Amino acid sequence: MKSSKKSIAEWKRVRDNLAWELSNNPSLELMRTILLHSYHKPPFQLKHCSLYCSLLPEDYEIRRNRISRLWMAGVLEMGNDILPEAVAKSYPMELISRSLLQVKERNEFGMPWSFKMHDLK
Secondary structure, eight states, rough: OOOOOOHHHHHHHHHHHHHHHHHHOGGHHHHHHHHHHHHSSHHHHHHHHHHTTTSTTTTTOEHHHHHHHHHHHTOOOOOOTTTTHHOOOHHHHHHHTTTTTEEEEEEETSOEEEEOOOOOO
């Protein structure tokens, strides 16, 4: 099965609609502040991974290995010299450091094992 990829024009429409809502809807002011702080200048692929996580149901807990596999299947586009597994495993830590993912459970070594999207309420 081939994954569906959005065209650049489609992603621009998503961005523009989201930007309009965040700018014009006063009830989204807190979300706007959080997103501006956490989403400032990340790598392009990291934005895709973050948006992918936002599709998960509220308070949905997802394991690190599962989210990495999902990203590799449909979000990440890699060059020949980079292993997708290495990139996909590093992105959760990037999203945690930007407060976009919240650690729910850690393994015996203290490494994040499962996550959920950070509450924006």
